[in-house]
Amino acid sequence: MxxxxxxxxxxxxxxxxxxxxxxxxxxxxxxxxxxxxxxxxxxxxxxxxxxGLPLEHVLGFAEFCGLRIAVGPGVFVPRRRSEFLVRQAGAVAPARPVVVDLCCGSGALGAVLASTLAGVELHAADVDPAAVRWARRNLAGLGEVYEGDLFAPLPASLRGRVDVLLANVPYVPTGDVDLLPAEARVHEPRVALDGGGDGLDVMRRVAGAALDWLAPGGSLLVETSERQAAVAEETLRAGGLVPRVVVSEELYATVVTGTRPGRDGA
Known part of the structure:
Protein backbone atom coordinates (compact mmCIF):
# COMPACT_ATOMS: atom_id res chain seq x y z
CA MET A 1 0.00 0.00 0.00
CA GLY A 52 8.11 12.87 23.24
CA LEU A 53 4.98 10.72 23.18
CA PRO A 54 5.95 7.03 22.82
CA LEU A 55 5.87 5.95 19.18
CA GLU A 56 3.41 3.16 19.95
CA HIS A 57 1.00 5.60 21.59
CA VAL A 58 1.22 7.82 18.52
CA LEU A 59 0.59 4.89 16.17
CA GLY A 60 -2.12 3.35 18.35
CA PHE A 61 -0.48 -0.08 18.37
CA ALA A 62 2.65 -2.00 19.34
CA GLU A 63 4.09 -4.86 17.32
CA PHE A 64 4.55 -7.84 19.65
CA CYS A 65 5.31 -11.42 18.60
CA GLY A 66 3.80 -10.73 15.19
CA LEU A 67 0.58 -9.24 16.59
CA ARG A 68 -0.57 -5.64 16.58
CA ILE A 69 -1.55 -4.84 20.16
CA ALA A 70 -3.72 -1.75 20.62
CA VAL A 71 -2.14 0.75 23.02
CA GLY A 72 -2.51 4.42 23.83
CA PRO A 73 -1.88 7.09 26.45
CA GLY A 74 -1.86 5.72 29.98
CA VAL A 75 -0.92 2.11 29.26
CA PHE A 76 2.42 0.30 29.48
CA VAL A 77 3.87 -0.51 26.05
CA PRO A 78 4.92 -4.20 25.76
CA ARG A 79 8.68 -4.47 25.35
CA ARG A 80 10.34 -6.63 22.76
CA ARG A 81 12.37 -8.41 25.45
CA SER A 82 9.10 -9.73 26.90
CA GLU A 83 8.71 -11.84 23.76
CA PHE A 84 11.23 -14.15 25.45
CA LEU A 85 8.91 -14.45 28.46
CA VAL A 86 6.04 -15.44 26.18
CA ARG A 87 8.16 -18.02 24.38
CA GLN A 88 9.18 -19.58 27.68
CA ALA A 89 5.53 -19.70 28.76
CA GLY A 90 4.53 -21.42 25.54
CA ALA A 91 7.30 -23.97 25.99
CA VAL A 92 6.04 -25.12 29.41
CA ALA A 93 2.32 -25.05 28.58
CA PRO A 94 0.56 -28.43 28.47
CA ALA A 95 -2.26 -29.24 26.06
CA ARG A 96 -5.33 -27.02 26.50
CA PRO A 97 -3.72 -24.98 29.27
CA VAL A 98 -5.31 -22.74 31.86
CA VAL A 99 -3.34 -19.49 31.60
CA VAL A 100 -3.39 -16.51 33.97
CA ASP A 101 -1.70 -13.24 32.97
CA LEU A 102 -1.16 -11.07 36.07
CA CYS A 103 -0.11 -7.42 35.73
CA CYS A 104 -1.41 -7.89 32.20
CA GLY A 105 -1.18 -4.26 31.05
CA SER A 106 -2.48 -4.12 27.49
CA GLY A 107 -3.02 -7.90 27.47
CA ALA A 108 -0.23 -8.46 24.96
CA LEU A 109 1.25 -11.59 26.56
CA GLY A 110 -2.09 -13.31 26.97
CA ALA A 111 -3.09 -12.39 23.42
CA VAL A 112 0.00 -14.10 22.02
CA LEU A 113 -0.56 -17.30 24.01
CA ALA A 114 -4.24 -17.36 23.04
CA SER A 115 -3.26 -17.06 19.38
CA THR A 116 -0.53 -19.70 19.45
CA LEU A 117 -1.76 -22.40 21.86
CA ALA A 118 -4.81 -24.51 21.12
CA GLY A 119 -7.65 -24.64 23.60
CA VAL A 120 -6.36 -21.98 25.99
CA GLU A 121 -8.54 -20.94 28.92
CA LEU A 122 -7.22 -17.41 29.46
CA HIS A 123 -7.67 -15.10 32.43
CA ALA A 124 -5.94 -11.72 32.84
CA ALA A 125 -5.88 -9.12 35.59
CA ASP A 126 -4.43 -5.70 36.33
CA VAL A 127 -4.83 -3.19 39.14
CA ASP A 128 -4.84 -0.20 36.76
CA PRO A 129 -8.30 0.64 35.29
CA ALA A 130 -6.72 2.09 32.14
CA ALA A 131 -4.77 -1.11 31.54
CA VAL A 132 -7.91 -3.17 32.05
CA ARG A 133 -9.72 -1.16 29.37
CA TRP A 134 -6.95 -1.80 26.86
CA ALA A 135 -6.67 -5.47 27.83
CA ARG A 136 -10.40 -5.98 27.34
CA ARG A 137 -10.06 -4.50 23.87
CA ASN A 138 -7.10 -6.71 22.95
CA LEU A 139 -8.47 -9.88 24.54
CA ALA A 140 -12.07 -9.56 23.37
CA GLY A 141 -13.24 -13.07 22.51
CA LEU A 142 -9.98 -14.58 23.77
CA GLY A 143 -10.34 -14.53 27.54
CA GLU A 144 -11.65 -12.86 30.68
CA VAL A 145 -10.10 -9.68 32.09
CA TYR A 146 -10.46 -8.63 35.73
CA GLU A 147 -9.65 -5.39 37.56
CA GLY A 148 -7.93 -5.70 40.90
CA ASP A 149 -4.72 -6.35 42.80
CA LEU A 150 -2.88 -9.48 41.64
CA PHE A 151 -4.88 -12.62 42.53
CA ALA A 152 -7.68 -10.80 44.37
CA PRO A 153 -10.12 -10.41 41.44
CA LEU A 154 -9.61 -13.92 40.03
CA PRO A 155 -12.43 -16.45 40.43
CA ALA A 156 -11.81 -18.90 43.28
CA SER A 157 -12.47 -21.76 40.85
CA LEU A 158 -8.99 -21.18 39.38
CA ARG A 159 -7.22 -22.20 42.59
CA GLY A 160 -5.07 -25.25 41.94
CA ARG A 161 -5.89 -25.26 38.20
CA VAL A 162 -3.46 -22.78 36.63
CA ASP A 163 -0.93 -24.38 34.27
CA VAL A 164 0.83 -21.17 33.20
CA LEU A 165 0.98 -18.16 35.51
CA LEU A 166 2.55 -15.23 33.69
CA ALA A 167 3.42 -12.31 35.93
CA ASN A 168 5.18 -9.52 34.06
CA VAL A 169 5.47 -7.57 37.30
CA PRO A 170 7.09 -4.14 37.59
CA TYR A 171 10.73 -4.69 38.54
CA VAL A 172 12.44 -1.31 38.33
CA PRO A 173 13.79 -0.33 41.78
CA THR A 174 12.05 2.79 43.10
CA GLY A 175 15.30 4.75 43.11
CA ASP A 176 15.86 4.01 39.41
CA VAL A 177 12.43 5.02 38.08
CA ASP A 178 13.50 8.64 37.64
CA LEU A 179 16.44 7.44 35.55
CA LEU A 180 14.21 5.79 32.96
CA PRO A 181 13.78 7.36 29.50
CA ALA A 182 11.10 10.05 29.46
CA GLU A 183 8.88 7.92 27.23
CA ALA A 184 8.42 5.51 30.12
CA ARG A 185 8.88 7.85 33.07
CA VAL A 186 6.43 10.49 31.85
CA HIS A 187 3.96 8.62 29.69
CA GLU A 188 3.56 5.19 31.29
CA PRO A 189 1.86 4.49 34.64
CA ARG A 190 4.29 4.33 37.56
CA VAL A 191 2.43 1.29 38.92
CA ALA A 192 3.63 -0.63 35.84
CA LEU A 193 7.27 0.36 36.43
CA ASP A 194 8.02 0.72 40.14
CA GLY A 195 8.88 -2.59 41.81
CA GLY A 196 9.80 -1.20 45.23
CA GLY A 197 13.16 -0.85 46.98
CA ASP A 198 15.04 -3.59 45.13
CA GLY A 199 12.48 -3.94 42.34
CA LEU A 200 11.14 -7.30 43.54
CA ASP A 201 8.35 -6.32 45.96
CA VAL A 202 5.50 -7.27 43.62
CA MET A 203 7.26 -10.44 42.50
CA ARG A 204 7.56 -11.51 46.15
CA ARG A 205 3.82 -11.10 46.63
CA VAL A 206 3.10 -13.18 43.53
CA ALA A 207 5.59 -15.89 44.51
CA GLY A 208 4.17 -16.07 48.03
CA ALA A 209 0.71 -16.94 46.77
CA ALA A 210 1.46 -18.80 43.53
CA LEU A 211 1.59 -22.32 44.97
CA ASP A 212 -2.07 -22.12 45.94
CA TRP A 213 -3.13 -21.23 42.39
CA LEU A 214 -0.87 -23.44 40.31
CA ALA A 215 -1.89 -26.91 39.17
CA PRO A 216 0.55 -29.73 39.93
CA GLY A 217 3.35 -29.23 37.41
CA GLY A 218 2.16 -25.70 36.66
CA SER A 219 4.68 -22.88 36.34
CA LEU A 220 5.01 -19.26 37.38
CA LEU A 221 7.10 -17.17 34.98
CA VAL A 222 8.45 -13.70 35.79
CA GLU A 223 10.77 -11.31 34.02
CA THR A 224 13.62 -9.70 35.99
CA SER A 225 16.88 -7.97 35.34
CA GLU A 226 20.00 -10.14 35.27
CA ARG A 227 21.21 -8.70 38.58
CA GLN A 228 17.90 -9.58 40.28
CA ALA A 229 17.74 -13.16 39.02
CA ALA A 230 19.50 -14.87 41.94
CA VAL A 231 17.25 -13.22 44.52
CA ALA A 232 14.16 -13.98 42.43
CA GLU A 233 15.24 -17.61 42.13
CA GLU A 234 15.57 -17.96 45.91
CA THR A 235 12.22 -16.23 46.41
CA LEU A 236 10.44 -18.74 44.18
CA ARG A 237 12.18 -21.59 45.96
CA ALA A 238 11.05 -20.21 49.32
CA GLY A 239 7.51 -20.16 47.92
CA GLY A 240 7.63 -23.93 47.39
CA LEU A 241 8.45 -23.84 43.68
CA VAL A 242 11.32 -25.41 41.77
CA PRO A 243 13.12 -22.46 40.13
CA ARG A 244 15.02 -22.15 36.88
CA VAL A 245 16.67 -19.10 35.28
CA VAL A 246 16.97 -18.67 31.51
CA VAL A 247 18.58 -15.76 29.67
CA SER A 248 18.32 -14.41 26.13
CA GLU A 249 21.43 -12.45 25.23
CA GLU A 250 19.79 -11.42 21.95
CA LEU A 251 16.85 -9.71 23.69
CA TYR A 252 18.75 -8.85 26.88
CA ALA A 253 16.01 -10.67 28.78
CA THR A 254 16.01 -12.79 31.93
CA VAL A 255 13.12 -15.07 32.90
CA VAL A 256 12.80 -16.91 36.20
CA THR A 257 10.43 -19.89 36.15
CA GLY A 258 9.11 -21.61 39.25
CA THR A 259 7.31 -24.94 38.84
CA ARG A 260 4.99 -26.54 41.35
CA PRO A 261 6.06 -30.17 41.94
CA GLY A 262 3.53 -32.89 41.48
CA ARG A 263 2.59 -33.56 37.85
CA ASP A 264 2.60 -37.27 37.03
CA GLY A 265 2.89 -38.05 40.71
CA ALA A 266 6.40 -36.56 41.00
Missing part, protein backbone atom coordinates in the same frame (compact mmCIF):
# COMPACT_ATOMS: atom_id res chain seq x y z
CA UNK A 2 1.39 3.40 -0.94
CA UNK A 3 1.90 6.08 1.69
CA UNK A 4 -0.57 8.99 1.84
CA UNK A 5 0.42 11.99 -0.27
CA UNK A 6 1.74 14.68 2.08
CA UNK A 7 3.72 17.90 2.02
CA UNK A 8 5.83 16.24 4.71
CA UNK A 9 8.46 14.23 2.87
CA UNK A 10 10.20 11.24 4.34
CA UNK A 11 13.47 13.14 4.62
CA UNK A 12 11.78 16.09 6.35
CA UNK A 13 10.12 13.78 8.89
CA UNK A 14 13.42 11.97 9.53
CA UNK A 15 15.21 15.28 10.05
CA UNK A 16 12.56 16.50 12.49
CA UNK A 17 12.49 13.26 14.46
CA UNK A 18 16.26 13.08 14.63
CA UNK A 19 16.39 16.65 15.94
CA UNK A 20 13.90 15.60 18.63
CA UNK A 21 16.25 12.83 19.73
CA UNK A 22 14.62 9.81 18.07
CA UNK A 23 17.43 7.29 17.59
CA UNK A 24 15.59 5.22 14.97
CA UNK A 25 14.22 8.20 13.07
CA UNK A 26 14.18 6.49 9.65
CA UNK A 27 12.21 3.48 10.88
CA UNK A 28 9.81 5.64 12.85
CA UNK A 29 9.21 7.96 9.90
CA UNK A 30 8.32 5.00 7.68
CA UNK A 31 5.84 3.71 10.26
CA UNK A 32 4.21 7.12 10.66
CA UNK A 33 3.89 7.51 6.90
CA UNK A 34 2.34 4.07 6.48
CA UNK A 35 -0.12 4.56 9.34
CA UNK A 36 -1.32 8.13 8.70
CA UNK A 37 -4.72 8.49 7.05
CA UNK A 38 -3.87 11.81 5.43
CA UNK A 39 -1.57 14.86 5.52
CA UNK A 40 -3.19 16.47 8.57
CA UNK A 41 -3.10 13.21 10.52
CA UNK A 42 0.53 12.67 9.56
CA UNK A 43 1.53 16.17 10.66
CA UNK A 44 -0.21 15.67 14.00
CA UNK A 45 1.46 12.30 14.53
CA UNK A 46 4.89 13.68 13.74
CA UNK A 47 4.33 16.57 16.15
CA UNK A 48 3.20 14.27 18.97
CA UNK A 49 6.20 12.00 18.47
CA UNK A 50 8.60 14.94 18.37
CA UNK A 51 7.04 16.13 21.63
Missing amino acids: SSPVSPLTLSAIVTGLRAAGCVFAEDEAALLLSTATGPAHLAAMVERRAD
Whole structure:
Protein backbone atom coordinates (compact mmCIF):
# COMPACT_ATOMS: atom_id res chain seq x y z
CA MET A 1 0.00 0.00 0.00
CA SER A 2 1.39 3.40 -0.94
CA SER A 3 1.90 6.08 1.69
CA PRO A 4 -0.57 8.99 1.84
CA VAL A 5 0.42 11.99 -0.27
CA SER A 6 1.74 14.68 2.08
CA PRO A 7 3.72 17.90 2.02
CA LEU A 8 5.83 16.24 4.71
CA THR A 9 8.46 14.23 2.87
CA LEU A 10 10.20 11.24 4.34
CA SER A 11 13.47 13.14 4.62
CA ALA A 12 11.78 16.09 6.35
CA ILE A 13 10.12 13.78 8.89
CA VAL A 14 13.42 11.97 9.53
CA THR A 15 15.21 15.28 10.05
CA GLY A 16 12.56 16.50 12.49
CA LEU A 17 12.49 13.26 14.46
CA ARG A 18 16.26 13.08 14.63
CA ALA A 19 16.39 16.65 15.94
CA ALA A 20 13.90 15.60 18.63
CA GLY A 21 16.25 12.83 19.73
CA CYS A 22 14.62 9.81 18.07
CA VAL A 23 17.43 7.29 17.59
CA PHE A 24 15.59 5.22 14.97
CA ALA A 25 14.22 8.20 13.07
CA GLU A 26 14.18 6.49 9.65
CA ASP A 27 12.21 3.48 10.88
CA GLU A 28 9.81 5.64 12.85
CA ALA A 29 9.21 7.96 9.90
CA ALA A 30 8.32 5.00 7.68
CA LEU A 31 5.84 3.71 10.26
CA LEU A 32 4.21 7.12 10.66
CA LEU A 33 3.89 7.51 6.90
CA SER A 34 2.34 4.07 6.48
CA THR A 35 -0.12 4.56 9.34
CA ALA A 36 -1.32 8.13 8.70
CA THR A 37 -4.72 8.49 7.05
CA GLY A 38 -3.87 11.81 5.43
CA PRO A 39 -1.57 14.86 5.52
CA ALA A 40 -3.19 16.47 8.57
CA HIS A 41 -3.10 13.21 10.52
CA LEU A 42 0.53 12.67 9.56
CA ALA A 43 1.53 16.17 10.66
CA ALA A 44 -0.21 15.67 14.00
CA MET A 45 1.46 12.30 14.53
CA VAL A 46 4.89 13.68 13.74
CA GLU A 47 4.33 16.57 16.15
CA ARG A 48 3.20 14.27 18.97
CA ARG A 49 6.20 12.00 18.47
CA ALA A 50 8.60 14.94 18.37
CA ASP A 51 7.04 16.13 21.63
CA GLY A 52 8.11 12.87 23.24
CA LEU A 53 4.98 10.72 23.18
CA PRO A 54 5.95 7.03 22.82
CA LEU A 55 5.87 5.95 19.18
CA GLU A 56 3.41 3.16 19.95
CA HIS A 57 1.00 5.60 21.59
CA VAL A 58 1.22 7.82 18.52
CA LEU A 59 0.59 4.89 16.17
CA GLY A 60 -2.12 3.35 18.35
CA PHE A 61 -0.48 -0.08 18.37
CA ALA A 62 2.65 -2.00 19.34
CA GLU A 63 4.09 -4.86 17.32
CA PHE A 64 4.55 -7.84 19.65
CA CYS A 65 5.31 -11.42 18.60
CA GLY A 66 3.80 -10.73 15.19
CA LEU A 67 0.58 -9.24 16.59
CA ARG A 68 -0.57 -5.64 16.58
CA ILE A 69 -1.55 -4.84 20.16
CA ALA A 70 -3.72 -1.75 20.62
CA VAL A 71 -2.14 0.75 23.02
CA GLY A 72 -2.51 4.42 23.83
CA PRO A 73 -1.88 7.09 26.45
CA GLY A 74 -1.86 5.72 29.98
CA VAL A 75 -0.92 2.11 29.26
CA PHE A 76 2.42 0.30 29.48
CA VAL A 77 3.87 -0.51 26.05
CA PRO A 78 4.92 -4.20 25.76
CA ARG A 79 8.68 -4.47 25.35
CA ARG A 80 10.34 -6.63 22.76
CA ARG A 81 12.37 -8.41 25.45
CA SER A 82 9.10 -9.73 26.90
CA GLU A 83 8.71 -11.84 23.76
CA PHE A 84 11.23 -14.15 25.45
CA LEU A 85 8.91 -14.45 28.46
CA VAL A 86 6.04 -15.44 26.18
CA ARG A 87 8.16 -18.02 24.38
CA GLN A 88 9.18 -19.58 27.68
CA ALA A 89 5.53 -19.70 28.76
CA GLY A 90 4.53 -21.42 25.54
CA ALA A 91 7.30 -23.97 25.99
CA VAL A 92 6.04 -25.12 29.41
CA ALA A 93 2.32 -25.05 28.58
CA PRO A 94 0.56 -28.43 28.47
CA ALA A 95 -2.26 -29.24 26.06
CA ARG A 96 -5.33 -27.02 26.50
CA PRO A 97 -3.72 -24.98 29.27
CA VAL A 98 -5.31 -22.74 31.86
CA VAL A 99 -3.34 -19.49 31.60
CA VAL A 100 -3.39 -16.51 33.97
CA ASP A 101 -1.70 -13.24 32.97
CA LEU A 102 -1.16 -11.07 36.07
CA CYS A 103 -0.11 -7.42 35.73
CA CYS A 104 -1.41 -7.89 32.20
CA GLY A 105 -1.18 -4.26 31.05
CA SER A 106 -2.48 -4.12 27.49
CA GLY A 107 -3.02 -7.90 27.47
CA ALA A 108 -0.23 -8.46 24.96
CA LEU A 109 1.25 -11.59 26.56
CA GLY A 110 -2.09 -13.31 26.97
CA ALA A 111 -3.09 -12.39 23.42
CA VAL A 112 0.00 -14.10 22.02
CA LEU A 113 -0.56 -17.30 24.01
CA ALA A 114 -4.24 -17.36 23.04
CA SER A 115 -3.26 -17.06 19.38
CA THR A 116 -0.53 -19.70 19.45
CA LEU A 117 -1.76 -22.40 21.86
CA ALA A 118 -4.81 -24.51 21.12
CA GLY A 119 -7.65 -24.64 23.60
CA VAL A 120 -6.36 -21.98 25.99
CA GLU A 121 -8.54 -20.94 28.92
CA LEU A 122 -7.22 -17.41 29.46
CA HIS A 123 -7.67 -15.10 32.43
CA ALA A 124 -5.94 -11.72 32.84
CA ALA A 125 -5.88 -9.12 35.59
CA ASP A 126 -4.43 -5.70 36.33
CA VAL A 127 -4.83 -3.19 39.14
CA ASP A 128 -4.84 -0.20 36.76
CA PRO A 129 -8.30 0.64 35.29
CA ALA A 130 -6.72 2.09 32.14
CA ALA A 131 -4.77 -1.11 31.54
CA VAL A 132 -7.91 -3.17 32.05
CA ARG A 133 -9.72 -1.16 29.37
CA TRP A 134 -6.95 -1.80 26.86
CA ALA A 135 -6.67 -5.47 27.83
CA ARG A 136 -10.40 -5.98 27.34
CA ARG A 137 -10.06 -4.50 23.87
CA ASN A 138 -7.10 -6.71 22.95
CA LEU A 139 -8.47 -9.88 24.54
CA ALA A 140 -12.07 -9.56 23.37
CA GLY A 141 -13.24 -13.07 22.51
CA LEU A 142 -9.98 -14.58 23.77
CA GLY A 143 -10.34 -14.53 27.54
CA GLU A 144 -11.65 -12.86 30.68
CA VAL A 145 -10.10 -9.68 32.09
CA TYR A 146 -10.46 -8.63 35.73
CA GLU A 147 -9.65 -5.39 37.56
CA GLY A 148 -7.93 -5.70 40.90
CA ASP A 149 -4.72 -6.35 42.80
CA LEU A 150 -2.88 -9.48 41.64
CA PHE A 151 -4.88 -12.62 42.53
CA ALA A 152 -7.68 -10.80 44.37
CA PRO A 153 -10.12 -10.41 41.44
CA LEU A 154 -9.61 -13.92 40.03
CA PRO A 155 -12.43 -16.45 40.43
CA ALA A 156 -11.81 -18.90 43.28
CA SER A 157 -12.47 -21.76 40.85
CA LEU A 158 -8.99 -21.18 39.38
CA ARG A 159 -7.22 -22.20 42.59
CA GLY A 160 -5.07 -25.25 41.94
CA ARG A 161 -5.89 -25.26 38.20
CA VAL A 162 -3.46 -22.78 36.63
CA ASP A 163 -0.93 -24.38 34.27
CA VAL A 164 0.83 -21.17 33.20
CA LEU A 165 0.98 -18.16 35.51
CA LEU A 166 2.55 -15.23 33.69
CA ALA A 167 3.42 -12.31 35.93
CA ASN A 168 5.18 -9.52 34.06
CA VAL A 169 5.47 -7.57 37.30
CA PRO A 170 7.09 -4.14 37.59
CA TYR A 171 10.73 -4.69 38.54
CA VAL A 172 12.44 -1.31 38.33
CA PRO A 173 13.79 -0.33 41.78
CA THR A 174 12.05 2.79 43.10
CA GLY A 175 15.30 4.75 43.11
CA ASP A 176 15.86 4.01 39.41
CA VAL A 177 12.43 5.02 38.08
CA ASP A 178 13.50 8.64 37.64
CA LEU A 179 16.44 7.44 35.55
CA LEU A 180 14.21 5.79 32.96
CA PRO A 181 13.78 7.36 29.50
CA ALA A 182 11.10 10.05 29.46
CA GLU A 183 8.88 7.92 27.23
CA ALA A 184 8.42 5.51 30.12
CA ARG A 185 8.88 7.85 33.07
CA VAL A 186 6.43 10.49 31.85
CA HIS A 187 3.96 8.62 29.69
CA GLU A 188 3.56 5.19 31.29
CA PRO A 189 1.86 4.49 34.64
CA ARG A 190 4.29 4.33 37.56
CA VAL A 191 2.43 1.29 38.92
CA ALA A 192 3.63 -0.63 35.84
CA LEU A 193 7.27 0.36 36.43
CA ASP A 194 8.02 0.72 40.14
CA GLY A 195 8.88 -2.59 41.81
CA GLY A 196 9.80 -1.20 45.23
CA GLY A 197 13.16 -0.85 46.98
CA ASP A 198 15.04 -3.59 45.13
CA GLY A 199 12.48 -3.94 42.34
CA LEU A 200 11.14 -7.30 43.54
CA ASP A 201 8.35 -6.32 45.96
CA VAL A 202 5.50 -7.27 43.62
CA MET A 203 7.26 -10.44 42.50
CA ARG A 204 7.56 -11.51 46.15
CA ARG A 205 3.82 -11.10 46.63
CA VAL A 206 3.10 -13.18 43.53
CA ALA A 207 5.59 -15.89 44.51
CA GLY A 208 4.17 -16.07 48.03
CA ALA A 209 0.71 -16.94 46.77
CA ALA A 210 1.46 -18.80 43.53
CA LEU A 211 1.59 -22.32 44.97
CA ASP A 212 -2.07 -22.12 45.94
CA TRP A 213 -3.13 -21.23 42.39
CA LEU A 214 -0.87 -23.44 40.31
CA ALA A 215 -1.89 -26.91 39.17
CA PRO A 216 0.55 -29.73 39.93
CA GLY A 217 3.35 -29.23 37.41
CA GLY A 218 2.16 -25.70 36.66
CA SER A 219 4.68 -22.88 36.34
CA LEU A 220 5.01 -19.26 37.38
CA LEU A 221 7.10 -17.17 34.98
CA VAL A 222 8.45 -13.70 35.79
CA GLU A 223 10.77 -11.31 34.02
CA THR A 224 13.62 -9.70 35.99
CA SER A 225 16.88 -7.97 35.34
CA GLU A 226 20.00 -10.14 35.27
CA ARG A 227 21.21 -8.70 38.58
CA GLN A 228 17.90 -9.58 40.28
CA ALA A 229 17.74 -13.16 39.02
CA ALA A 230 19.50 -14.87 41.94
CA VAL A 231 17.25 -13.22 44.52
CA ALA A 232 14.16 -13.98 42.43
CA GLU A 233 15.24 -17.61 42.13
CA GLU A 234 15.57 -17.96 45.91
CA THR A 235 12.22 -16.23 46.41
CA LEU A 236 10.44 -18.74 44.18
CA ARG A 237 12.18 -21.59 45.96
CA ALA A 238 11.05 -20.21 49.32
CA GLY A 239 7.51 -20.16 47.92
CA GLY A 240 7.63 -23.93 47.39
CA LEU A 241 8.45 -23.84 43.68
CA VAL A 242 11.32 -25.41 41.77
CA PRO A 243 13.12 -22.46 40.13
CA ARG A 244 15.02 -22.15 36.88
CA VAL A 245 16.67 -19.10 35.28
CA VAL A 246 16.97 -18.67 31.51
CA VAL A 247 18.58 -15.76 29.67
CA SER A 248 18.32 -14.41 26.13
CA GLU A 249 21.43 -12.45 25.23
CA GLU A 250 19.79 -11.42 21.95
CA LEU A 251 16.85 -9.71 23.69
CA TYR A 252 18.75 -8.85 26.88
CA ALA A 253 16.01 -10.67 28.78
CA THR A 254 16.01 -12.79 31.93
CA VAL A 255 13.12 -15.07 32.90
CA VAL A 256 12.80 -16.91 36.20
CA THR A 257 10.43 -19.89 36.15
CA GLY A 258 9.11 -21.61 39.25
CA THR A 259 7.31 -24.94 38.84
CA ARG A 260 4.99 -26.54 41.35
CA PRO A 261 6.06 -30.17 41.94
CA GLY A 262 3.53 -32.89 41.48
CA ARG A 263 2.59 -33.56 37.85
CA ASP A 264 2.60 -37.27 37.03
CA GLY A 265 2.89 -38.05 40.71
CA ALA A 266 6.40 -36.56 41.00
